[in-house]
Each structure stands twice: as structure tokens, then as C-alpha cells.
Amino acid sequence: MRKPIIAGNWKLNGTIAEAQALIAELKALVRDSNNVDIVVCPPFTALSTVASAVTSSSIQLGAQDIFFRQKGAYTGQISGPMLLDCGCKYAIMGHSERRGRFGVPEPDLTEEILQVFGDNDKTVNLKLRAALFNGLTPICCVGEVLAERESGKTDAIVQAQVTGALDGVSADEAATIVFAYEPVWAIGTGKVCAADEADRVCGIIRATVAGLAGDTAAQAVRIQYGGSVKPDNAADLLGRPNIDGALVGGASLKASDFAAIVKAAE
Numbered sequence: 001m002r003k004p005i006i007a008g009n010w011k012l013n014g015t016i017a018e019a020q021a022l023i024a025e026l027k028a029l030v031r032d033s034n035n036v037d038i039v040v041c042p043p044f045t046a047l048s049t050v051a052s053a054v055t056s057s058s059i060q061l062g063a064q065d066i067f068f069r070q071k072g073a074y075t076g077q078i079s080g081p082m083l084l085d086c087g088c089k090y091a092i093m094g095h096s097e098r099r100g101r102f103g104v105p106e107p108d109l110t111e112e113i114l115q116v117f118g119d120n121d122k123t124v125n126l127k128l129r130a131a132l133f134n135g136l137t138p139i140c141c142v143g144e145v146l147a148e149r150e151s152g153k154t155d156a157i158v159q160a161q162v163t164g165a166l167d168g169v170s171a172d173e174a175a176t177i178v179f180a181y182e183p184v185w186a187i188g189t190g191k192v193c194a195a196d197e198a199d200r201v202c203g204i205i206r207a208t209v210a211g212l213a214g215d216t217a218a219q220a221v222r223i224q225y226g227g228s229v230k231p232d233n234a235a236d237l238l239g240r241p242n243i244d245g246a247l248v249g250g251a252s253l254k255a256s257d258f259a260a261i262v263k264a265a266e
């Protein structure tokens, strides 16, 4: 039996004071939810504060990204040891917004500017292995943009992203990973992927893991769906056999909504 995992990705939101208020409210609401792994991923600047706030609760801490070197002359980067030092247990990598693949691209994000969000399958693999090396559980995001879905490339894109992510990863390590299937067109758009289709693509992720790392790893791997998950669609998505949790953006910023999604997973 895979334990459900609900993770909140706060993205670029919140001062330290706002993070403190949000986590205090959330803590009270999910106090009795013991059958679900609950993870919050605040901005780096609020990690330490939120870590102190969750010490006496079952809420766990994750980072929104991780760099693949341990230390050195890499201005602006944050390493695995630094995340551990802040109390993190999880690290997200390969989020579409870090791959420069946006559901609703803002018009001023030109090709030149998009390079700052430069992740690709190679760097996602390096980040995933850095997380494993440091004992952090990876939450590795994969998913297609609208044009890829409309041209029938969804399955191939997701297979390629999972295959790239798992390069050089052992079967035992693969079993510990959390994948998040996030169709890019569903992120922050309010357009949720139909539960049957989300489950089908999560099944493709599981089959890809099976092909690369064997059945035991594939059965252990937890796969989240992400993209406009809200309290009113969570139960339908989370009731599907291949969906083991949710990666929640917008709705994780409202404690009552996030808590309702956690309850739906129980």
C-alpha cells in the first residue's frame, strides 16, 4: 500500500511573516491527518522559519529546487546540504516553471528571458541524483505542454522525461522517488486534467519506471497529479489507482483548501 503524499508548492509567494501565518493555520487544520504524508515547499527564504514551526507536527518540509553541486562558486544556487541544514526532507526538481515551460506564458517572457528557467532532462537528472545523494526524497515533475498534447506526443514526452530523470539511478533508489505528473496546460489555469486521463498518464509513468527499474520499484514509486488541484476535484483524482497524491500550487496558499485536499487523500 503506497502512502498518499500531498505537497504544497508555494512558489514565489510569501514573506516570512506570511509563511508563519499560513503554516500556523495549516498545522491546526491537519493535526489529526496521520495517514498522509503532508509536505510544504515554501520559498527558500522561509524554509528555516517554517521548519521551526513544523517541528511538533507531522508536516514535512520540501524545497522548490536543488542545485546539483554540494558547494562552490555557483552564485545564487542552493545545495542539498544547505536544504538538509534548513530541515528539508524533500526537494522538487524539473517543475515546468523551472524548465521554462509555462501554462500561461506572460507576453514579456521572451525566449531570451526564458533561458533563466533553463532546466532540461539532463539537469533534472543531476538534481534528482543530488537529492538522493543527500538523503532528500526527490519530487520529480514531468508533463507535456498543450501543443504536445494536441499533437499526440503526451506519452512520448512523459516517457522521455522519466527516462532522462532515472539515468544512473539504481532500482532501490528509484523506489523512493515521488514523480509528479503535471500537464503544463493545467498549471495555474483552472483547467484540470480529467481524472481518467491523469490516471492513464500516471500509469505510463509507472510502466516506464517498471521498464527501467523493475516491478518492485514501480509498485513502490508514488505518483502525484498536479495542475489546478482544488478541494472540489481532489477526491475524484485521488481515488484513481495510479494517482498516489497531489502537487498543489495555488490551493496550497489557502490553508483551508490545502487541508481539504489532505482530507480527500485520507
Ligand code: PGA
Residues within 6 Å of the ligand: 009, 182, 186, 187, 188, 189, 190, 226, 227, 228, 229, 247, 248, 249, 250, 251
Ligand atoms: P496549480 O500549480 O495547483 O496552481 O495549478 C500546480 C503546480 O505547479 O505544482
